[in-house]
Amino acid sequence: MKSLKTFLTLISIFIGTIVNAQSYNNFYGDIVNNYSSDTIHKYLVEFENLGIKEHGTPALQNTLDWLVEKYTNYGYSDIEIDTFNYAAQDDYNLIITKQGSVYPNTYVIIDGHYDTRSGTGTNDNGTGTAIIMEVARLLENITTEYSIKFIHFSGEEDGLIGSTNYVNNVVLPTNMDIKIVFNIDEVGGVNGLTNNTIVCERDQSNPSVANASSYAYTDTLANCIELYSTLMTEISYAYSSDYMPFQAQEKVITGLYEKNESTHAHTPSDSLGNMDTNYVYEITQGTIGASLYFAVAHEFPIGISDLDPNNQTIKIYPNPTQKELTIHLNKLETQNSTILITNILGETVLQKEVENKLERLNLGFLASGIYSVTIHSPNFRFTEKLIVQ
Ligand SMILES: [Zn+2]
The missing domain is CATH 3.40.630.10 (Zn peptidases)
Structure with missing residues (x-):
């Protein structure tokens, strides 16, 4: 019309x-x-x-x-x-x-x-x-x-x-x-x-x-x-x-x-x-x-994919957060993994290689809103919704 x-x-x-x-x-x-x-x-x-x-x-x-x-x-x-x-x-x-x-x-x-x-x-x-x-x-x-x-x-x-x-x-x-x-x-x-x-x-x-x-x-x-x-x-x-x-x-x-x-x-x-x-x-x-x-x-279903032999659990806290975010990569092989935070438009606001099993991020630079945290390696992908207050 x-x-x-x-x-x-x-x-x-x-x-x-x-x-x-x-x-x-x-x-x-x-x-x-x-x-x-x-x-x-x-x-x-x-x-x-x-x-x-x-x-x-x-x-x-x-x-x-x-x-x-x-x-x-x-x-x-x-x-x-x-x-x-x-x-x-x-x-x-x-x-x-x-x-x-x-x-x-x-x-x-x-x-x-x-x-x-x-x-x-x-x-x-x-x-x-x-x-x-x-x-x-x-x-x-x-x-x-x-x-x-x-x-x-x-x-x-x-x-x-x-x-x-x-x-x-x-x-x-x-x-x-x-x-x-x-x-x-x-x-x-x-x-x-x-x-x-x-x-x-x-x-x-x-x-x-x-x-x-x-x-x-x-x-x-x-x-x-x-x-x-x-x-x-x-x-x-x-x-x-x-x-x-x-x-x-x-x-x-x-x-x-x-x-x-x-x-x-x-x-x-x-x-x-x-x-x-x-x-x-x-x-x-x-x-x-x-x-x-x-x-x-x-490409992979959200959560730990079948390709991952270890039944690891990833913890992201606190959520909602105001500034600090801890990502606990329990039993996870940290090599070749990346942390990606994207905003509601799908734009990357933070990207970081995983170096430690306990990653602490300062998110003080982010505006309040809903984000998506993804941790991925060649073998798996884990995504969780994150609220920044
Ligand atoms: Zn029409």
């Missing part, structure tokens, strides 16, 4: 240098590189074949059923249907939750709408729908520190009805702790044009409470896309999609939108033949990299 972009892109800002840029992660890179474009193409064909998904149509219901079947097959069990009433008829958002290992009550929301207007909506928003499905499929067996909610909204084309309902009736009453809302809407590009750039969108609105965080996450998103795909990025502002109700409540948001704007959106010709599936594949790769980063994915 985007229509103003060409005019408004005039004030968009190109990325220069990125502050605090993260570096390429081999584990994330392997996940991105070890999948083919076949699945994303197949999903787009299936989405197109489901027909015109407008409010109250069997096609919309069939698409919901199709999504539920896919997530069930991936192995997800926490699948919720959020019902809302609009124009005297029920509509349904679909929410799939993946439990985080360190911050189970803090959510990375990856969302996009599955309803369409006047056509099959293969670009708007079959592309976002298929990409979210691919991220979910590939992350199902991977440990992430943060919980993830994969949300397929309905009623977007009728005026952000589904996402507004979700924010008002679920997010606000439960005081949901959201790390980032990552919205994907219409990223298919234009067949025949060079589709080599993706627009990363951020909160430039008033009130400006969440602007700085949104800028930081959007820079991170752009950086991940450049690390894990061949695409270039451009920064612009968020508008007219399902992140808006979250943004209005000062939640931190970011999003993706195509650089070459399709003229087929909301028409019967919004079809696979008029977009660029290779572009969607590249965006999927970048999105997977960014999602792994936002949710802080690990």
